[in-house]
Amino acid sequence: MKKIALLGMPNTGKSTLFNRITGSSSRVGNWPGITVELLSGKILLGSEMVEIVDLPGIYDMHGFSEDEQVVRHFLHDNVPDLALVVLNATQIERQLSLLLQLRQFNLNMVVLLNMADEARKLGISIDTAKMSAALDMPIFLLSAKYGTGYTEALQSITQALRKPSTATENVRQLLEQDENIEREMSRVLHDTVQIPARLPDNLTTRLDRIMLHPWLGLPIFFGIMYLLFQAIFLFGQPLQGGVNELLGWLRETAVAPMLSSLPHAIQGFLLDGIYNGIATVAAFVPLIVLFFLFMAIVEDTGYLSRAAFLMDALMARMGLDGRSFVMLLMGFGCNVPALMGTRVMRSRSLRLLSMLVIPFSLCSARLQVFVFITAALFTPKAAPLVLFSLYLFSFAAAILTALLFKRNYPNTEPFVLELPPYRFPTLRQMVMRGWLEVFQFLHRASKFIIAGVALVWLLTNLSPSATPASPDTIAGMLGSWLHPIFSPLGITPELTLALIFGFVAKEIVIGSLAVIYGLSGQALSGTLALHLDWVQAYSFMLFTLIYTPCLSTIATLRNESNSNKFMWLSLIWSLALAWLLSFAFYQAARALGY
Amino acid sequence: MKPGDSATIVSIHTDEALHQRLLAMGFRTGKKIELIRKAWFSGPLQVRIGTTEILLRKAEAEKIRVQK
Numbered sequence: 001m002k003k004i005a006l007l008g009m010p011n012t013g014k015s016t017l018f019n020r021i022t023g024s025s026s027r028v029g030n031w032p033g034i035t036v037e038l039l040s041g042k043i044l045l046g047s048e049m050v051e052i053v054d055l056p057g058i059y060d061m062h063g064f065s066e067d068e069q070v071v072r073h074f075l076h077d078n079v080p081d082l083a084l085v086v087l088n089a090t091q092i093e094r095q096l097s098l099l100l101q102l103r104q105f106n107l108n109m110v111v112l113l114n115m116a117d118e119a120r121k122l123g124i125s126i127d128t129a130k131m132s133a134a135l136d137m138p139i140f141l142l143s144a145k146y147g148t149g150y151t152e153a154l155q156s157i158t159q160a161l162r163k164p165s166t167a168t169e170n171v172r173q174l175l176e177q178d179e180n181i182e183r184e185m186s187r188v189l190h191d192t193v194q195i196p197a198r199l200p201d202n203l204t205t206r207l208d209r210i211m212l213h214p215w216l217g218l219p220i221f222f223g224i225m226y227l228l229f230q231a232i233f234l235f236g237q238p239l240q241g242g243v244n245e246l247l248g249w250l251r252e253t254a255v256a257p258m259l260s261s262l263p264h265a266i267q268g269f270l271l272d273g274i275y276n277g278i279a280t281v282a283a284f285v286p287l288i289v290l291f292f293l294f295m296a297i298v299e300d301t302g303y304l305s306r307a308a309f310l311m312d313a314l315m316a317r318m319g320l321d322g323r324s325f326v327m328l329l330m331g332f333g334c335n336v337p338a339l340m341g342t343r344v345m346r347s348r349s350l351r352l353l354s355m356l357v358i359p360f361s362l363c364s365a366r367l368q369v370f371v372f373i374t375a376a377l378f379t380p381k382a383a384p385l386v387l388f389s390l391y392l393f394s395f396a397a398a399i400l401t402a403l404l405f406k407r408n409y410p411n412t413e414p415f416v417l418e419l420p421p422y423r424f425p426t427l428r429q430m431v432m433r434g435w436l437e438v439f440q441f442l443h444r445a446s447k448f449i450i451a452g453v454a455l456v457w458l459l460t461n462l463s464p465s466a467t468p469a470s471p472d473t474i475a476g477m478l479g480s481w482l483h484p485i486f487s488p489l490g491i492t493p494e495l496t497l498a499l500i501f502g503f504v505a506k507e508i509v510i511g512s513l514a515v516i517y518g519l520s521g522q523a524l525s526g527t528l529a530l531h532l533d534w535v536q537a538y539s540f541m542l543f544t545l546i547y548t549p550c551l552s553t554i555a556t557l558r559n560e561s562n563s564n565k566f567m568w569l570s571l572i573w574s575l576a577l578a579w580l581l582s583f584a585f586y587q588a589a590r591a592l593g594y
Numbered sequence: 595m596k597p598g599d600s601a602t603i604v605s606i607h608t609d610e611a612l613h614q615r616l617l618a619m620g621f622r623t624g625k626k627i628e629l630i631r632k633a634w635f636s637g638p639l640q641v642r643i644g645t646t647e648i649l650l651r652k653a654e655a656e657k658i659r660v661q662k
Contacts, residue, residue, distance in 0.1 A: 037622075037623070208630075208631075212631060214631075214634045217633075217634070218634070308649065309637070309638055309640060309649050310633060310634075312637045312638045312649070313633050313636060313637025313638070314637075316637070321651075346611075414653070414654045415638060415649070415650065415651045416615055416616065416619065416651075416654060417648065418649075419640065419648060
């Protein structure tokens with residue numbers, strides 16, 4: 001039977017391609033000359049069966065890593081009739097070297113430039129006809145992910161296989177040069193270098209002994225999380241106050257006088273609508289910078305994989321795994337990338353269950369709502385505790401959801417994960433990460449915020465004859481229409497309105513409150529403290545925490561699950577859970593006399 | 595195996611997909627494997643092969659036969 005060797009660098013999609021070509025017929029087998037097992041499959045090409053062997057990904061034909069030696073030994077003892085070389089089209093300028101090294105063997109070759117879809121997106125264009133002529137071998141663009149470009153490539157492989165292969169002696173001769181070096185290397189190493197059988201205790205091992213301790217591990221984990229949020233609050237709040245004052249001062253001294261010549265209604269729209277809204281949200285930037293800075297540290301140090309280790313036992317009982325937990329934690333930054341991160345899970349049901357759970361993660365947009373309200377209604381001592389309790393509720397909602405739905409999404413995916421050593425991220429790395437996340441947040445949020453606060457101002461100021469935000473405006477009517485649903489939760493019509501806007505994005509909740517009350521910053525906090533007691537405020541925060549995060553999350557859920565039904569399930573379930581929890585909390589607190 | 599024990603991999607009895615992943619992480623017949631620790635509540639195991647540390651669940655670990 002004729003043999004095809006599949007060669008390429010790591011991460012070229014070689015295995016995806018192998019699976020595509022061989023379907024389910026592949027098996028693991030032993031080969032002469034090598035001790036490791038390789039995956040191979042038989043397929044029908046033209047009128048004969050041929051065997052395709054998937055070789056380990058390598059960077060260099062003449063390198064001396066384990067994989068590179070395996071490939072050389074395999075080729076030496078099993079010279080294939082054809083080498084099928086897979087290159088990543090997006091890194092073609094780097095990967096061409098391997099192709100040219102292989103060409104020296106004079107084997108029959110067919111080249112597949114994989115990831116054509118990504119290359120196209122990056123604006124890389126490859127003239128395969130010209131390249132074929134230059135290298136004198138057939139070259140094809142294809143996408144293993146989307147399955148395009150196969151038919152032509154397979155036809156060409158069939159044709160190339162008909163040419164007799166005369167390379168055997170040449171291949172062996174060339175490879176033996178490297179094998180001589182291998183022997184020389186091992187002789188010198190054997191005599192001169194000693195590698196201990198057991199690695200010495202390094203810092204990672206010693207740290208893991210504490211961080212992953214059977215009893216101490218989890219308390220340490222929660223302790224770290226708690227300290228993190230304390231620190232964000234401690235450093236963030238003074239900064240936030242500063243930005244608030246600065247923007248207020250700017251309004252009085254620069255923006256208001258500049259706009260004073262405009263008609264009264266437009267002035268109101270620009271100042272009380274847009275400026276107040278944006279100013280209130282802008283004050284959160286320092287807080288978000290800090291949050292992402294700390295998250296970047298936790299992630300880059302390698303602690304997140306440790307968290308997966310600690311939590312897997314618990315997550316397994318909820319039908320999830322350690323990776324779901326890591327995604328859940330990522331969701332504390334923003335739900336959208338966390339939902340996209342579930343792509344690493346191969347089992348669809350595990351993925352769907354994770355996606356159902358992630359929107360309950362208290363994301364940074366919700367955090368700013370809570371920071372504002374806790375600061376307005378709770379003492380500085382109680383505020384971090386209140387915030388921490390909301391994080392606990394966030395976990396509880398996720399756990400409850402997973403337990404309720406796990407039977408509908410049974411999971412059989414194995415859990416195998418590499419544990420990186422601890423690394424201390426460089427300052428540059430941390431700042432870059434923090435800055436990138438903030439930039440993305442602002443980019444995503446700014447569109448929503450401006451459109452959102454403008455809409456809120458219009459709804460709260462129309463019709464022109466009514467007093468702003470009074471029951472006669474469109475907003476007031478909407479609020480009172482929904483009032484029967486929200487009054488059992490202690491949520492006032494004004495807050496109901498903020499919740500409606502929060503459906504679009506949580507970033508605009510505080511902005512819309514600023515517009516509804518016509519106040520910003522400190523003044524808004526003062527008014528909220530006058531109008532609400534802590535039970536009402538907490539009930540409002542619970543509802544905000546649990547109902548749908550934002551329009552972007554819903555859109556992502558829909559895209560990633562590719563199912564409208566799943567999106568609706570997530571939407572309706574979170575609304576129902578939010579209402580029930582707020583209702584239970586508010587009624588219980590009132591019944592207890594608070 | 596108890597935490598701290600070392601053994602040699604004799605054979606791996608998993609489906610193709612998982613076998614591929616284990617191969618990629620360095621699980622090969624004849625390799626030395628060390629059990630570093632087990633998570634609480636019969637959670638995953640932490641093992642070391644060469645210089646790579648890997649987490650895997652009990653269910654997966656049971657499919658890897660080792661000899662002390």
